[in-house]
Every structure is written in structure tokens, then in C-alpha cells.
Amino acid sequence: MTMDKFQLRCSRCQKAMKFELKGRCACGGTLLVEYDLELAAHTLSPLNLKNRISSMWRYVELLPLTSEQSIVSLGEGWTPLIRLPRLERELNIRQLQVKREEQNPTGSFKARGFSSTISLLREYGIQRVAVPSNGNAASAMAAYAARAGMEAIVIVPQDCPGIIIEECKRYGAHTFQVHGLIHDAGAIIEKGKSEQGWFNAGTMREPGRIEGKKTMGLELAEQSDWKLPDVIVYPTGGGSGIVGLWKAFDELRQLGWLQGPLPRFVSVQETGCSPIVEAVQSGMHVTPTQEPVRSSPTGLRVPNPPDGDLIATILRQTSGTAIAVSSQEIAEARSRFGLEGISSSPEGAATLAGMAKLRESCWIGSHDSVVLFNTSHADKYLPWRPNPEPPVVHNYADLRTWLRPLSE
Ligand SMILES: *Cc1c(COP(=O)(O)O)cnc(C)c1O
Numbered sequence: 001m002t003m004d005k006f007q008l009r010c011s012r013c014q015k016a017m018k019f020e021l022k023g024r025c026a027c028g029g030t031l032l033v034e035y036d037l038e039l040a041a042h043t044l045s046p047l048n049l050k051n052r053i054s055s056m057w058r059y060v061e062l063l064p065l066t067s068e069q070s071i072v073s074l075g076e077g078w079t080p081l082i083r084l085p086r087l088e089r090e091l092n093i094r095q096l097q098v099k100r101e102e103q104n105p106t107g108s109f110k111a112r113g114f115s116s117t118i119s120l121l122r123e124y125g126i127q128r129v130a131v132p133s134n135g136n137a138a139s140a141m142a143a144y145a146a147r148a149g150m151e152a153i154v155i156v157p158q159d160c161p162g163i164i165i166e167e168c169k170r171y172g173a174h175t176f177q178v179h180g181l182i183h184d185a186g187a188i189i190e191k192g193k194s195e196q197g198w199f200n201a202g203t204m205r206e207p208g209r210i211e212g213k214k215t216m217g218l219e220l221a222e223q224s225d226w227k228l229p230d231v232i233v234y235p236t237g238g239g240s241g242i243v244g245l246w247k248a249f250d251e252l253r254q255l256g257w258l259q260g261p262l263p264r265f266v267s268v269q270e271t272g273c274s275p276i277v278e279a280v281q282s283g284m285h286v287t288p289t290q291e292p293v294r295s296s297p298t299g300l301r302v303p304n305p306p307d308g309d310l311i312a313t314i315l316r317q318t319s320g321t322a323i324a325v326s327s328q329e330i331a332e333a334r335s336r337f338g339l340e341g342i343s344s345s346p347e348g349a350a351t352l353a354g355m356a357k358l359r360e361s362c363w364i365g366s367h368d369s370v371v372l373f374n375t376s377h378a379d380k381y382l383p384w385r386p387n388p389e390p391p392v393v394h395n396y397a398d399l400r401t402w403l404r405p406l407s408e
Pocket residue numbers: 108109110136137235236237238239240241242299300345347348375376
């Protein structure tokens with residue numbers, strides 16, 4: 001098979017196939033986009049990047065679109081990477097930086113994933129799109145769908161922060177709350193797929209989202225002059241952030257722009273729902289959280305990630321690890337970030353909390369350079385409720401009373 005500009009390859013069985021809007025291989029593995037990097041390098045180089053647009057679309061050769069006309073952008077990406085000298089001294093660490101992902105449109109890094117996904121769906125002529133979410137994916141999808149003139153349906157848990165729910169409504173999405181967790185919302189969307197004719201844009205259901213998130217890694221490398229840090233710390237839920245970062249470095253290494261080992265990848269989760277941490281510590285496969293979920297309503301609360309084994313493999317391959325932090329530790333880290341002038345979401349603050357624990361145990365040494373990802377800002381999580389509240393649904397039949405099938 002001769003290679004197109006890009007194709008799909010299964011991360012599990014390694015089978016290559018033509019590009020399509022598909023997230024899973026027949027073997028169950030996650031399908032990742034594979035580019036003709038030799039072709040990409042004809043127009044893309046470290047030098048000519050200097051003159052490009054300050055958004056994630058500066059890396060257009062490494063994003064899976066056929067035409068640049070399809071791009072749906074609200075100015076996402078190219079977020080600042082800043083140093084935290086006071087914390088470096090306090091924690092006795094050579095270099096500590098934070099990537100300020102809260103500065104993205106819709107206030108979280110989810111904007112990157114949906115800029116690429118919605119662009120891709122536009123290229124395929126899709127008009128109606130649905131997503132199960134803990135919150136930030138819902139509001140990001142709602143915004144990009146609005147920008148593209150698509151109809152959006154979002155379903156979030158009932159304890160999702162009210163301000164994020166309000167955001168979805170303001171972007172014009174059909175907004176529902178599920179009595180349950182993110183996977184219950186996912187089951188409803190799958191159930192309604194044929195009747196409602198919507199595309200399920202959930203985590204790892206199509207190849208676009210990981211690609212958008214990948215641009216965080218491309219940027220980190222470019223902003224670091226193509227010399228990566230020793231450790232990166234990422235707050236992990238569904239896991240496409242980790243996969244995206246790893247894929248970015250892998251592609252840059254194949255392009256020959258990076259030397260040396262990959263950074264050690266660290267996933268941070270919250271105590272009470274930490275399937276990745278359990279798998280990494282036990283050396284076993286990732287299995288759905290068995291105990292009742294007790295963690296806070298954040299993007300980290302994903303008891304059954306779609307391809308947990310891929311995340312665990314990346315953590316092991318890079319000599320990384322996974323660590324759980326408590327809601328108390330997260331709250332303290334949020335205050336500490338605040339004293340540096342940084343507004344952090346619980347997820348973003350979890351990276352500081354996890355890093356401090358790993359420094360204490362000397363897993364991170366004084367000679368290491370570390371990058372944290374502040375994936376969202378604090379204000380979205382303030383206690384406030386929309387009025388009226390969006391409808392609460394238990395199953396697809398409930399949702400159907402609000403959103404009749406297209407044919408009726
Ligand atoms: C979704 C989300 C995460 C988790 O990212 P994944 O890519 O799903 O692992 C972390 N932080 C915030 C703020 C999020 O919205």
C-alpha cells in the first residue's frame with residue numbers, strides 16, 4: 001500500500017489502514033494517525049515555523065486535514081510556558097515550568113482537541129455531533145460546533161460545575177445532565193446514534209482529538225528550543241492528553257528534530273478514582289475502578305478509560321509513573337499556584353501536588369527539569385448553578401422526550 005499524506009495505524013496490532021473517522025481497530029486497539037513525515041518535512045522545519053500563526057494550526061502538516069479550508073479555529077494553542085523560580089527554590093529543583101493551558105478558548109486545553117475534531121468532521125460533512133463529558137470537553141465542543149454551524153448535543157454528570165454547564169448553553173448546545181458518570185452519558189449517546197443521526201465525538205472515538213492535543217507537545221518542544229524536560233506531569237482522565245504528548249515527541253524524533261531520551265511521563269489522578277495509578281503500581285492491565293467512585297467532579301474522574309493500557313504502556317516505556325493525590329492536597333496546591341499568580345483548576349493543581357510528592361520521595365531529583373500542565377483555570381469551578389437547570393436524564397428514553405428523533 002502506498003502511503004497517503006496520512007493514514008491510520010493501530011497502536012496495538014500495528015495494522016495500517018486508510019484514514020477514516022474511526023477510533024478503534026477491529027482488535028480493540030486505538031487507531032492513531034500516521035503521517036508521511038518525509039513529505040511533511042518538505043514544507044515544515046524549525047526555521048520556517050518562526051514565521052507562522054500563533055495558534056496550534058502552525059503545525060498544519062502534522063494535523064489530519066485534507067484542506068486548510070476546513071479549519072475551525074477560535075485562536076487555540078501557542079500558550080505560554082513560564083518558569084516558577086520561587087517554587088524551584090522551595091522544592092530544590094533545577095527547573096520548574098508550567099504550560100498555561102487555561103489560556104485557551106473556553107478556558108481549557110480541550111479547545112485544542114475540538115478545534116481539530118470539529119475541523120475534521122466539517123471536512124466529512126457532519127452536521128450533528130454529541131459528546132459525553134465531565135464538563136470541559138462539552139463546553140469546548142459546544143463552542144467549536146457553534147463556530148462551524150453544527151448542531152451540538154452534550155451530556156455531563158449532574159455534579160458538573162454549573163458555570164461549565166452554563167457555558168454549553170450559551171454556545172447553543174442541547175445540554176443534558178446524566179444521573180450517573182461520564183460512561184453513563186457515553187452509553188446514552190451510543191444508544192441514540194442511529195435514531196438521532198449524531199456523530200459520537202467521545203474520547204478516542206475518532207482520530208482528531210488526540211491530534212489536536214498533540215500540539216501541546218509540539219509547542220513544548222518548540223518553546224524549549226527542541227530540548228525536552230526530564231519530566232512532564234499531566235493530569236489524566238480519559239488519557240488522550242498523555243497519548244497526544246507522547247505522539248508529538250515521537251513524530252519530532254522521527255523528523256530528527258529531537259535528540260536524547262523522551263521525558264519521563266507522570267500521570268496524576270485523584271484518590272477515589274485512579275485506575276491508571278492502580279495499574280502502574282500493580283504492573284497489571286488497567287481495569288475499571290471497582291470501588292464506588294469517590295473523587296471530585298473533575299476531568300480526572302474517568303473510572304473506565306477507553307484505552308487505559310495504552311496510557312500505562314507510555315508511562316512504563318518512558319520510565320514514568322502515576323500518582324494519586326487527595327482533594328485536600330489538590331486544594332493546597334491550588335492556593336500555592338495562586339501565590340504565583342496562576343489561576344488553576346483542580347486538575348492543573350493536581351500536577352503541582354503530584355510533583356511535590358514525587359520530589360519528596362526523590363523520584364524527581366534536584367537536577368531534574370519538570371513541566372506541569374495547568375489544563376484549566378479556577379473560575380469555571382466556582383459553586384454556582386444555572387437557572388433553569390438543564391434536564392436530567394437517566395437513559396436514552398428520557399433524553400428522547402426532549403430531543404425527538406430526526407425522523408419524527
Ligand atoms: C479533560 C481534562 C483533563 C484530563 O485529560 P485527558 O486527556 O482526558 O486525560 C485534565 N484537566 C482538565 C481541566 C480537563 O478538562
